[in-house]
Amino acid sequence: MKKKTKVLVADDEAIVRESLRDWLDDVGHQVLTAENGPQALEIIRKEKPAVLITDLVMPGMDGIEVMKKARELLPGIEVIIITAYGSIPTAINAIREGAYDYIEKPFCPERAEILIEKLMEHRRLREENIALHQKLEERYRFENIVAKSSRMQQVIEVIKMVAKSNATVLITGDTGTGKELVARAVHSQSYRRDRPFVAVSCAALPESLLESELFGHEKGSFTGAYAQKKGKFEAADGGTLFLDEIGEMSANIQVHLLRVLEEKEFNRVGGNEPVKVDVRVISATNVDMKEAIAQGKFREDLYYRLNVVNIELPPLRERTEDIPLLAEHFLKGFALENQKEIAGFSPEATDFLLKHDWPGNVRELENAIERAVILAQNSVIEAADLSQQELMPAGSTSPAKNLKQVEEKHIQDVLAKARGNYTEAARILGISRMTLYNKIKAYRLNVKKIDNKR
Numbered sequence: 284m285k286k287k288t289k290v291l292v293a294d295d296e297a298i299v300r301e302s303l304r305d306w307l308d309d310v311g312h313q314v315l316t317a318e319n320g321p322q323a324l325e326i327i328r329k330e331k332p333a334v335l336i337t338d339l340v341m342p343g344m345d346g347i348e349v350m351k352k353a354r355e356l357l358p359g360i361e362v363i364i365i366t367a368y369g370s371i372p373t374a375i376n377a378i379r380e381g382a383y384d385y386i387e388k389p390f391c392p393e394r395a396e397i398l399i400e401k402l403m404e405h406r407r408l409r410e411e412n413i414a415l416h417q418k419l420e421e422r423y424r425f426e427n428i429v430a431k432s433s434r435m436q437q438v439i440e441v442i443k444m445v446a447k448s449n450a451t452v453l454i455t456g457d458t459g460t461g462k463e464l465v466a467r468a469v470h471s472q473s474y475r476r477d478r479p480f481v482a483v484s485c486a487a488l489p490e491s492l493l494e495s496e497l498f499g500h501e502k503g504s505f506t507g508a509y510a511q512k513k514g515k516f517e518a519a520d521g522g523t524l525f526l527d528e529i530g531e532m533s534a535n536i537q538v539h540l541l542r543v544l545e546e547k548e549f550n551r552v553g554g555n556e557p558v559k560v561d562v563r564v565i566s567a568t569n570v571d572m573k574e575a576i577a578q579g580k581f582r583e584d585l586y587y588r589l590n591v592v593n594i595e596l597p598p599l600r601e602r603t604e605d606i607p608l609l610a611e612h613f614l615k616g617f618a619l620e621n622q623k624e625i626a627g628f629s630p631e632a633t634d635f636l637l638k639h640d641w642p643g644n645v646r647e648l649e650n651a652i653e654r655a656v657i658l659a660q661n662s663v664i665e666a667a668d669l670s671q672q673e674l675m676p677a678g679s680t681s682p683a684k685n686l687k688q689v690e691e692k693h694i695q696d697v698l699a700k701a702r703g704n705y706t707e708a709a710r711i712l713g714i715s716r717m718t719l720y721n722k723i724k725a726y727r728l729n730v731k732k733i734d735n736k737r
């Protein structure tokens with residue numbers, strides 16, 4: 284049966300109130316009446332009706348004002364306006380101000396009945412839509428990871444499974460596919476969640492510094508070691524150590540790492556006493572480890588130790604289903620951050636997102652959405668907001684570049700030439716690997732390691 288709706292009729296003419304009440308009562312609604320604006324607002328405060336039907340012209344307070352105040356009191360209230368015959372412009376104005384529809388006087392009360400029915404149907408659909416949307420978001424989200432595609436759903440299943448164990452996890456995948464995000468998810472689903480998660484990038488530091496960064500050092504162990512320093516392994520005790528870019532790890536450090544994994548102990552640099560730790564190691568790389576092993580750059584025994592469980596993150600272009608949800612996820616965050624009200628994407632913008640190749644994967648998408656939010660002029664992201672900012676095509680007759688742009692382009696070219704190998708690229712550029720690493724991060728370059736897989 285039709286659900287009964289609480290309706291408030293506000294009109295200074297008794298005949299209008301009576302006729303509407305009789306009719307709507309008969310069809311099963313609960314009808315309240317008010318003779319003027321203040322009385323109507325009082326009733327709204329107390330009774331919280333779903334619908335307000337108000338005359339536009341009333342002594343004291345007019346219908347538009349009643350509507351505005353009513354919505355302040357009760358934001359969800361729907362308003363139908365009653366207007367005099369022939370005053371369509373006023374009615375249109377009321378709709379612009381947020382009324383749902385209008386009824387012309389003299390009127391047939393049945394029109395009110397139909398409008399209420401339409402209105403409630405409309406509202407039901409909208410609520411259903413919101414609920415559905417929320418469910419979708421929840422369903423496809425796990426620890427901040429948006430994952431709708433079946434490949435990402437599988438990743439989530441593996442995360443849940445390995446989180447319970449202490450097994451090492453090797454996360455592989457191209458740049459920006461979410462490796463660190465996944466590492467954090469494994470940690471926060473594990474019993475170690477209240478202990479530290481410590482991340483170290485093996486590409487960020489030259490070998491000598493990396494060793495003391497990881498294992499610490501004793502006072503006087505080298506020039507400049509004025510005091511004993513604890514390393515990241517000790518900092519992560521009881522928790523998880525995330526070793527990023529392990530493909531960049533030197534042979535010497537590989538030996539030390541193997542020992543920690545096998546014996547759960549290590550020596551600080553310059554130290555004789557072994558230090559015991561309870562650390563779970565999760566590592567990540569975007570190089571092809573099999574090839575690194577074949578080339579003698581990475582120890583096979585260490586690889587097997589690190590790779591008890593492998594999580595492979597597919598490139599974004601192989602899981603396009605995730606793109607719209609990811610885009611919405613980022614849009615929400617950046618719209619809030621930039622205090623912009625942007626409801627979504629135009630169909631053309633969505634199309635653009637789906638067709639783009641995303642060499643920088645989720646990070647590139649995230650950056651593109653951030654810039655689009657900043658550029659957006661309308662209440663939706665348009666295709667132009669995305670396409671405008673796209674990478675200047677190589678060799679385009681763009682205005683003269685500044686030094687930074689030249690540097691960025693040159694680094695990108697050298698990295699491509701070095702097939703994504705940091706050490707090699709740094710050598711060609713004549714800078715340290717750390718400097719190179721910092722520049723890559725600063726320019727947000729997408730480093731593609733050539734892995735001969737594709």
Ligand SMILES: Nc1ncnc2c1ncn2[C@@H]1O[C@H](COP(=O)(O)OP(=O)(O)OP(=O)(O)O)[C@@H](O)[C@H]1O
Nearest residue numbers: 427428429457458459460461462463464645646649
């Ligand atoms: N499935 C996802 N859902 C939501 N956000 C994601 C997802 N995947 C990645 N991101 C976001 O994209 C960005 C890049 O992810 P992350 O840093 O984990 O990538 P990465 O694989 O470690 O990249 P790199 O190889 O360059 O270090 C982050 O801001 C992360 O939060």
Ligand SMILES: [Mg+2]
Nearest residue numbers: 462463527567
């Ligand atoms: Mg990373």
